[in-house]
Amino acid sequence: MSRRVVRQSKFRHVFGQPVKADQMYEDIRVSKVTWDSSFCAVNPKFVAIIVESGGGGAFIVLPLAKTGRVDKNHPLVTGHTAPVLDIDWCPHNDNVIASASEDTTVMVWQIPDYVPVRNITEPVVTLEGHSKRVGIISWHPTARNVLLSAGCDNLVILWNVGTGEMLLVLEDMHTDLIYNVGWNRNGSLLVTTCKDKKVRVIDPRKQEIVAERFAPHEGLRPVRAIFTREGHIFTTGFTRMSQRELGLWDPKNFEEPIALQEMDTSNGVLLPFYDPDSSVVYLCGKGDSSIRYFEITDEAPYVHYLNTYSSKEPQRGMGFMPKRGLDVSKCEIARFFKLHERKCEPIVMTVPRKSDLFQDDLYPDTPGPEPALEADEWLSGKDAEPILISLRDGYVPVKNRELKVVKKNILDNKPPPGPRRSHSTCEPDVTLEEVLEEIRALKETVQAQEKRISDLENKLCQFTNGTD
Numbered sequence: 001m002s003r004r005v006v007r008q009s010k011f012r013h014v015f016g017q018p019v020k021a022d023q024m025y026e027d028i029r030v031s032k033v034t035w036d037s038s039f040c041a042v043n044p045k046f047v048a049i050i051v052e053s054g055g056g057g058a059f060i061v062l063p064l065a066k067t068g069r070v071d072k073n074h075p076l077v078t079g080h081t082a083p084v085l086d087i088d089w090c091p092h093n094d095n096v097i098a099s100a101s102e103d104t105t106v107m108v109w110q111i112p113d114y115v116p117v118r119n120i121t122e123p124v125v126t127l128e129g130h131s132k133r134v135g136i137i138s139w140h141p142t143a144r145n146v147l148l149s150a151g152c153d154n155l156v157i158l159w160n161v162g163t164g165e166m167l168l169v170l171e172d173m174h175t176d177l178i179y180n181v182g183w184n185r186n187g188s189l190l191v192t193t194c195k196d197k198k199v200r201v202i203d204p205r206k207q208e209i210v211a212e213r214f215a216p217h218e219g220l221r222p223v224r225a226i227f228t229r230e231g232h233i234f235t236t237g238f239t240r241m242s243q244r245e246l247g248l249w250d251p252k253n254f255e256e257p258i259a260l261q262e263m264d265t266s267n268g269v270l271l272p273f274y275d276p277d278s279s280v281v282y283l284c285g286k287g288d289s290s291i292r293y294f295e296i297t298d299e300a301p302y303v304h305y306l307n308t309y310s311s312k313e314p315q316r317g318m319g320f321m322p323k324r325g326l327d328v329s330k331c332e333i334a335r336f337f338k339l340h341e342r343k344c345e346p347i348v349m350t351v352p353r354k355s356d357l358f359q360d361d362l363y364p365d366t367p368g369p370e371p372a373l374e375a376d377e378w379l380s381g382k383d384a385e386p387i388l389i390s391l392r393d394g395y396v397p398v399k400n401r402e403l404k405v406v407k408k409n410i411l412d413n414k415p416p417p418g419p420r421r422s423h424s425t426c427e428p429d430v431t432l433e434e435v436l437e438e439i440r441a442l443k444e445t446v447q448a449q450e451k452r453i454s455d456l457e458n459k460l461c462q463f464t465n466g467t468d
Helices: 375-379 432-467
Strands: 015-018 040-042 046-051 057-063 077-080 084-089 096-101 105-110 125-128 134-139 146-151 156-160 165-170 178-183 190-194 198-203 208-214 224-227 233-238 243-249 259-265 270-275 280-285 290-296 303-310 317-320 332-339 343-350
Touching: 015 303, 040 084, 040 332, 046 084, 046 317, 057 084, 057 096, 077 096, 077 105, 084 134, 096 134, 105 134, 105 146, 134 178, 146 178, 165 375, 178 224, 190 224, 198 233, 224 270, 233 270, 270 317, 270 332, 280 332
Parallel strands: 040 317
Antiparallel strands: 015 343, 040 046, 046 057, 057 077, 084 096, 096 105, 105 125, 134 146, 146 156, 156 165, 178 190, 190 198, 198 208, 224 233, 233 243, 243 259, 270 280, 280 290, 290 303, 317 332, 332 343
8 A cells, every 4th residue: 555755844834824904004106117026125124115106216115113004295215217116125234225217327225214204315325337227236145235236238237335336347248138137145146037038147256157048948938047045046937838937957057957847827927036044935926916935955856836825916016024024933934025006915924833932943044134245355256155143032123324435436526416405415525513613603693692682672671661
């Protein structure tokens, strides 16, 4: 008598659950721009969402705790002159976010811990180098202030945000529109997918293509690719018959896939969200109403289907919380922020456990907020694994750390973008002594005016007494 052996996995029973209605973010006009990015970025402090905006591009930033109906006059981050296409939180500073736009620029913003009174209009730094719209941005996972941007001019540019300078420009590598770019775990390699149907593994510092594969999926629609923790490449794409497909590849032997699985027939591009700590990958399609998740292991068939979270409403975009932002006391292993037409709905993925104790096997040490390298060290050829932290006692976000930009390039000479209001101006060439001197002068003026008012009141009293 044969017994069917079920594969052992602690993630077999992971289930997804939406939060209660009062914990959603309501009345948000999510952007209608046609672009295959997630439109949402989250970290342990904030959720940022690209929104509809007249006369330029904007996104809204909400503290995680500010759930419920969002005031229609809630301040936005408005600096771009055309729609925003992508946003990404800095992994080493929870108050810094980068945005890419159709106006060909990338802007980096400092978000205060308090809710500002007015729109944030002044970025910390504006990065100008692309000649066409910029649709992809991604921070380096281990080096401080290194930001990647990819535009429709087929260029990939790496920036040092701390100086506002270009570090590297990868040109003549992509012959057509770049669909997506992803870093490996220590930031030494990039994987890119392109409209020319090639998946490329690139060493950005040597500016060379290490490996490439033509048409990992035979269909014409966009392909997505990410690195796994082991250095393999996970891809999503379409078959020739327009069926959605996923693949796992070894870049050292790109000809044969480790795994290739057909899924379903649908038009939406599958956005992969990967958790390296659990080796679970979540696939969210724009326009789908479900999230499928798979576990990647070293046993055949290598990519194991776990389950599907289904709902009634289609998703316009999706945010994925870093591991340090999860609630470990509830065995939460992932949290998504699903964008609807007018709201954002958090969805919690949980591993059912009876014990209330910390689950070591679910929460290995995970990358923390400290960078392992400076930008110059990384550029000179150094590599470092992420600095890990334990989640045993939960993660408490650090307070606002100011991003300091020491400009060395032409951005210094850029004319100001119009008249600035006094509430947001802080001219960099004003010294502390000058400010104190100005305060002293103002105090003297106030005292003189008070004396004058007192004298006039006395005279008025004498005048009225004399007339009585």
